[in-house]
Amino acid sequence: MNPISIAMITDFFHPAVGGVENHVYMLSANLIRRGHKVIVITHSHPPDRVGIRWLVPSLKVYYIPFVPIASSATLPDFFTFLPYLRTILIREHIHLIHAHASLSALGHEGILHSHLLGVRSVFTDHSLFGFDDAASILTNKLMIGTLKHVDAVICVSHTGRENTALRGGLYDITESDPPDFRVHENVYVIPNALIPERFKPSPPKSSETITIVFLSRLVYRKGIDLLVAAAPRICHKFPNVRFIIGGAGPKLIDILQMREKHLLQDRIKLLGPVRHTDVCSVLTQGSIYMSTALTESFGIAILEAACAGLYVVSTRVGGVPEILPKDMISFANPDEDDVCRAIGEAIRIVSEGKHDPILAHERIKTFYDWEQVAERTEAVYDAALKAPAIDLWERMQRTMSLGVFAGPIYTIMLIVDCLFFLFLEWWMPREDMHFVRAHWNQDTFVEVGRRLLGDVRR
Amino acid sequence: MSKEWEKVLWKKQAQPDNYVVPGSFLRSLRRNANFRPYTYWPLVLLSCTITQHLATIFIFVSVFVRLKQQSLHPPTLIWVSIACFSTGYLFWELLDTTGANGEHRRASRIKTVKSSILIFLALMSLSPVLKTLTAATSSDSIWALSAVLFGVSALLADYSAISRGSPEVHERLTSVLSINAAISASVVLASRLADDLAVFALVLFSVQAFALFPRLRRRLGLCHPAIRLAVTIALFSLSVVTTWSLSLTVTRIYSAVQLGVTFVAPAFLVWAQNFKNEIRGPWDVAVPKVNL
Numbered sequence: 001m002n003p004i005s006i007a008m009i010t011d012f013f014h015p016a017v018g019g020v021e022n023h024v025y026m027l028s029a030n031l032i033r034r035g036h037k038v039i040v041i042t043h044s045h046p047p048d049r050v051g052i053r054w055l056v057p058s059l060k061v062y063y064i065p066f067v068p069i070a071s072s073a074t075l076p077d078f079f080t081f082l083p084y085l086r087t088i089l090i091r092e093h094i095h096l097i098h099a100h101a102s103l104s105a106l107g108h109e110g111i112l113h114s115h116l117l118g119v120r121s122v123f124t125d126h127s128l129f130g131f132d133d134a135a136s137i138l139t140n141k142l143m144i145g146t147l148k149h150v151d152a153v154i155c156v157s158h159t160g161r162e163n164t165a166l167r168g169g170l171y172d173i174t175e176s177d178p179p180d181f182r183v184h185e186n187v188y189v190i191p192n193a194l195i196p197e198r199f200k201p202s203p204p205k206s207s208e209t210i211t212i213v214f215l216s217r218l219v220y221r222k223g224i225d226l227l228v229a230a231a232p233r234i235c236h237k238f239p240n241v242r243f244i245i246g247g248a249g250p251k252l253i254d255i256l257q258m259r260e261k262h263l264l265q266d267r268i269k270l271l272g273p274v275r276h277t278d279v280c281s282v283l284t285q286g287s288i289y290m291s292t293a294l295t296e297s298f299g300i301a302i303l304e305a306a307c308a309g310l311y312v313v314s315t316r317v318g319g320v321p322e323i324l325p326k327d328m329i330s331f332a333n334p335d336e337d338d339v340c341r342a343i344g345e346a347i348r349i350v351s352e353g354k355h356d357p358i359l360a361h362e363r364i365k366t367f368y369d370w371e372q373v374a375e376r377t378e379a380v381y382d383a384a385l386k387a388p389a390i391d392l393w394e395r396m397q398r399t400m401s402l403g404v405f406a407g408p409i410y411t412i413m414l415i416v417d418c419l420f421f422l423f424l425e426w427w428m429p430r431e432d433m434h435f436v437r438a439h440w441n442q443d444t445f446v447e448v449g450r451r452l453l454g455d456v457r458r
Numbered sequence: 459m460s461k462e463w464e465k466v467l468w469k470k471q472a473q474p475d476n477y478v479v480p481g482s483f484l485r486s487l488r489r490n491a492n493f494r495p496y497t498y499w500p501l502v503l504l505s506c507t508i509t510q511h512l513a514t515i516f517i518f519v520s521v522f523v524r525l526k527q528q529s530l531h532p533p534t535l536i537w538v539s540i541a542c543f544s545t546g547y548l549f550w551e552l553l554d555t556t557g558a559n560g561e562h563r564r565a566s567r568i569k570t571v572k573s574s575i576l577i578f579l580a581l582m583s584l585s586p587v588l589k590t591l592t593a594a595t596s597s598d599s600i601w602a603l604s605a606v607l608f609g610v611s612a613l614l615a616d617y618s619a620i621s622r623g624s625p626e627v628h629e630r631l632t633s634v635l636s637i638n639a640a641i642s643a644s645v646v647l648a649s650r651l652a653d654d655l656a657v658f659a660l661v662l663f664s665v666q667a668f669a670l671f672p673r674l675r676r677r678l679g680l681c682h683p684a685i686r687l688a689v690t691i692a693l694f695s696l697s698v699v700t701t702w703s704l705s706l707t708v709t710r711i712y713s714a715v716q717l718g719v720t721f722v723a724p725a726f727l728v729w730a731q732n733f734k735n736e737i738r739g740p741w742d743v744a745v746p747k748v749n750l
Binding site: 132317379 | 465466467469474475476478483484486487490566590736737739741742743744745746747748749
């Protein structure tokens with residue numbers, strides 16, 4: 001497709017660290033390599049991350065002076081972002097915005113405002129949400145309102161697509177019995193990817209002791225209760241097994257107590273928080289990776305471990321069953337006995353030498369690749385740009401269908417947003433703006449980017 | 459590259475990224491999987507405990523008003539309290555389901571007698587202090603405060619019954635808060651009374667009504683529905699009779715509230731179940747099963 005200008009909008013970006021942050025960066029870098037112009041709009045991290053910064057390779061980041069309220073997300077106030085967004089989109093000649101993460105208020109606002117400028121919108125959902133607790137109900141209600149305006153939605157797994165379609169009302173339902181759900185055409189599944197070069201397996205070790213690696217935040221949702229229950233049983237049953245546990249969190253105390261109670265100080269090693277750059281060196285110390293998460297939309301950590309040549313044991317939750325072929329992973333139900341059984345199975349496979357780390361690494365290389373992700377995302381952009389524009393009247397009708405209470409509220413917001421936009425058009429006319437012009441040749445730029453990436457790989 | 463579409467992410471598939479096998483979308487969705495519909499009359503029976511708690515509050519308030527008007531003689535109230543305590547304790551013993559042996563029972567009875575004497579004496583010695591506790595506060599604030607506290611108590615009270623055969627369960631935090639709110643309300647009301655004996659009588663009565671009766675009520679929950687109904691009707695009639703002679707308007711409002719709580723609210727809940735739409739799927743947070 002022809003090169004276009006894309007604005008990534010999310011609350012979660014560098015210098016914060018995490019799955020979404022990394023995804024946005026890698027996707028942007030690969031889109032730039034494919035010849036597009038990409039900018040990122042996120043909130044600032046005072047005192048030193050403010051204003052505009054450039055990241056390698058030629059990724060321009062706007063840090064908007066908004067204050068995050070909780071875990072790096074800003075307050076959803078629906079209007080304050082418009083003046084910034086309008087100026088940036090006009091100055092940068094943006095064709096399409098790409099919002100990330102359903103908890104990012106900035107991203108949702110971007111979708112709400114972008115149609116005023118005739119800019120198309122794409123939304124990527126990275127997480128799974130339930131339907132039965134107050135936090136989920138509220139965030140789902142916020143999301144369903146903005147998704148009435150979006151041109152295309154990307155989810156990171158098939159399970160994630162079912163979840164997002166339900167939460168965002170992105171399906172039609174037929175009258176048959178049982179009712180048949182038809183997901184909208186503009187909902188896509190594009191998985192995450194990883195850089196296989198960063199997770200190279202180490203040469204095979206002696207098979208005397210088998211090391212099980214557990215690497216995650218130590219919180220309830222990661223199933224630490226299962227780990228605490230299963231680890232002593234596994235240590236008791238297999239005298240040649242030891243554990244390496246990395247990560248920090250409120251459940252650390254449970255693990256410490258378990259270790260003390262069963263006198264396993266020499267078998268269970270606790271590393272504390274592990275930096276992302278050290279993950280690989282921790283992973284390659286082991287031969288089995290254990291994940292007991294209770295919910296997981298994609299499970300990038302599992303993929304990284306498998307790429308580093310570890311055999312994976314995981315609970316069968318969320319999107320995890322989709323990410324690896326059956327011979328590289330053992331599944332357990334989220335109960336203590338079954339986790340012990342699956343670990344036993346994994347220990348047998350590994351000690352019999354049936355799992356070849358080098359081969360596993362080579363296979364993962366062919367499965368996931370950022371270049372392909374960028375290519376597939378490009379196809380979504382293309383479809384979004386070609387999709388017929390939704391006019392204001394239809395937007396209002398769609399918004400009114402949200403419900404008896406939410407519908408009018410969102411419609412009023414939509415109208416106020418339009419008026420606010422007209423006011424800005426009068427107050428800060430486009431003619432007075434200084435437009436951004438690139439004084440460099442895009443082809444040379446792409447070449448430099450390619451060389452840089454080659455250096456990284458070497 | 460196989461032609462057949464699979465629900466996996468690692469394989470390169472021939473189909474576009476928005477492809478769905480027709481009819482397969484959301485097949486793993488389950489609706490109202492753990493849903494057991496309520497029926498009307500059992501709900502009415504369950505709401506009886508709320509009726510009982512409200513009735514206790516109104517009986518208590520009418521007793522206070524009589525003490526304040528000095529139409530109720532404090533020693534009478536003390537004797538009534540003691541009689542209530544004895545009957546209540548008798549019921550408590552009869553309904554004991556913990557199945558403890560004789561030795562253990564005797565020990566616990568001695569403990570009960572000891573602590574009841576202690577509370578009796580402590581309240582008696584504290585009543586002059588309680589009488590002047592809120593002397594500097596105006597009566598209007600006291601009425602408002604006690605109304606709010608009684609409301610909190612009714613909201614937070616533990617209306618569930620203990621399960622049969624299980625040992626005495628721990629009190630939940632909310633039910634402890636409820637007892638605290640009710641006792642505080644009675645203490646601030648008691649501080650409006652004229653003499654020490656009246657203060658003592660009222661606080662003693664409040665301990666019976668708000669600390670001891672809720673525990674007995676939880677045990678009563680195991681009894682035959684007829685007994686629970688009888689207790690509810692008795693308490694409700696008593697509260698109406700005691701309030702009637704004080705204010706007709708209050709009695710009317712109170713009776714309407716009680717009818718609403720007992721008969722209309724359960725009907726509303728049964729009707730609202732038509733809109734129940736519980737969605738379960740693979741994205742839900744799994745519940746870890748751990749052997750204890």
